[in-house]
Amino acid sequence: MIKRNKQVAKLKSGYLFPEINKRKQNFLINNPEAKLISLGIGDTTQPISSTVVDAFVGISKNLGTPEGYIGYGPEQGIELLRQKIANTFYKNLVNSEEIFVSDGAKCDIGRLQVLFGGEVSVAIQDPAYPVYIDGSIIQGIDKIHMMSCSFENGFFPDLNVLDRVDLIYICSPNNPTGAACTYSQLEKLVAYAKKNHSIIIFDAAYAGYIKGPNLPKTIYEIKGAEEVAIEIGSFSKLAGFTGIRLGWMVVPEALKYENGFSVKEDWNRIATTLFNGASIIAQYGGLAVLEEKGLKEVEKLVDFYLENARFLKTTLEQMGYEVFGGINAPYLWVHFPGKNSWEVFQELLEKAHIITTPGSGFGPAGEGFVRFSAYGKREDILLAIERLKKIKI
Numbered sequence: 010m011i012k013r014n015k016q017v018a019k020l021k022s023g024y025l026f027p028e029i030n031k032r033k034q035n036f037l038i039n040n041p042e043a044k045l046i047s048l049g050i051g052d053t054t055q056p057i058s059s060t061v062v063d064a065f066v067g068i069s070k071n072l073g074t075p076e077g078y079i080g081y082g083p084e085q086g087i088e089l090l091r092q093k094i095a096n097t098f099y100k101n102l103v104n105s106e107e108i109f110v111s112d113g114a115k116c117d118i119g120r121l122q123v124l125f126g127g128e129v130s131v132a133i134q135d136p137a138y139p140v141y142i143d144g145s146i147i148q149g150i151d152k153i154h155m156m157s158c159s160f161e162n163g164f165f166p167d168l169n170v171l172d173r174v175d176l177i178y179i180c181s182p183n184n185p186t187g188a189a190c191t192y193s194q195l196e197k198l199v200a201y202a203k204k205n206h207s208i209i210i211f212d213a214a215y216a217g218y219i220k221g222p223n224l225p226k227t228i229y230e231i232k233g234a235e236e237v238a239i240e241i242g243s244f245s246k247l248a249g250f251t252g253i254r255l256g257w258m259v260v261p262e263a264l265k266y267e268n269g270f271s272v273k274e275d276w277n278r279i280a281t282t283l284f285n286g287a288s289i290i291a292q293y294g295g296l297a298v299l300e301e302k303g304l305k306e307v308e309k310l311v312d313f314y315l316e317n318a319r320f321l322k323t324t325l326e327q328m329g330y331e332v333f334g335g336i337n338a339p340y341l342w343v344h345f346p347g348k349n350s351w352e353v354f355q356e357l358l359e360k361a362h363i364i365t366t367p368g369s370g371f372g373p374a375g376e377g378f379v380r381f382s383a384y385g386k387r388e389d390i391l392l393a394i395e396r397l398k399k400i401k402i
């Protein structure tokens with residue numbers, strides 16, 4: 010009999026969302042009438058804009074004709090889409106050859122981990138989006154350093170105490186804390202990576218939510234970042250593509266291994282081996298998002314979720330809680346001093362019939378916090394606010 014992959018066996022069983030579900034089901038058994046509101050999982054709720062839907066319909070119809078049929082496309086993505094991504098999000102700080110279109114940020118992170126293999130050391134923010142750790146464990150990495158991110162350090166790691174690592178994962182705007190990195194933080198990060206010959210994996214899946222005028226929208230705004238950073242982007246939360254699946258990765262030409270070999274060349278080799286290109290339909294939708302009209306529509310969509318976040322943040326602050334995030338991010342990171350995250354989760358479930366995500370599920374530094382997601386229909390957000398106002402945690 011085949012032995013179980015010992016790296017997979019090392020993964021903690023998918024604990025967070027199954028446990029949330031279990032508690033939800035138990036609650037519903039005793040309270041079958043309860044109308045639960047989910048502010049837990051970060052999934053979009055609003056319909057895709059009409060410009061984008063028209064593009065899906067147009068390309069789908071073409072695919073049904075002899076002249077319009079397309080089979081496999083380039084693994085790296087349609088050239089026009091690569092150019093539009095480079096122009097729109099990076100103002101040509103990177104070029105289209107450095108953009109690799111994908112089926113989403115999560116899948117990209119997994120393939121990227123294959124690129125670097127199991128011998129590297131990695132540093133990961135605590136709390137963090139779970140894929141960074143679990144994907145590293147699957148690759149056989151055992152040198153994993155957790156970088157504590159709390160309100161004491163502005164949810165950005167103290168790089169002065171970080172020993173040299175090969176890869177540093179940074180997510181900004183951050184899931185779950187909602188913190189968006191400042192120019193000075195990213196300058197320190199790039200300086201660390203240059204000094205230590207490390208590579209930064211910069212997860213910018215929520216970059217579209219950065220509204221502050223003095224915040225970097227991409228790590229490539231920092232001088233020299235192209236020599237040390239890979240950036241990951243996504244249409245999921247920008248355009249409601251969580252189910253459609255479209256993202257991209259920037260692997261700059263200037264990024265090299267210690268022997269001077271191009272990381273981009275290796276990435277091209279890995280990506281074209283493990284991936285056959287994003288869906289043509291999704292890519293045509295992406296092209297429509299990046300047209301003038303499409304960009305205006307997605308801006309409205311992002312503003313809608315940010316308004317949800319603002320309503321929730323105001324309410325929770327008026328109730329006396331310390332609330333982080335929710336300004337340049339769709340997540341609110343709420344502190345409940347003296348309580349543990351699961352206790353608060355349970356109280357919110359029982360007293361307000363609201364599902365949240367316990368902060369401790371994102372790492373030990375998340376203990377005492379609960380994440381509220383601003384993804385929701387407006388009527389649900391307003392109802393959640395009404396209920397919150399009536400309770401005390």
Ligand code: PLP
Nearest residue numbers: 113114115138184214243245256
């Ligand atoms: N990165 C972060 C920080 C996320 O929170 C998510 C999804 O929630 C992803 C990546 C995955 O995005 P995608 O839908 O593009 O795979």
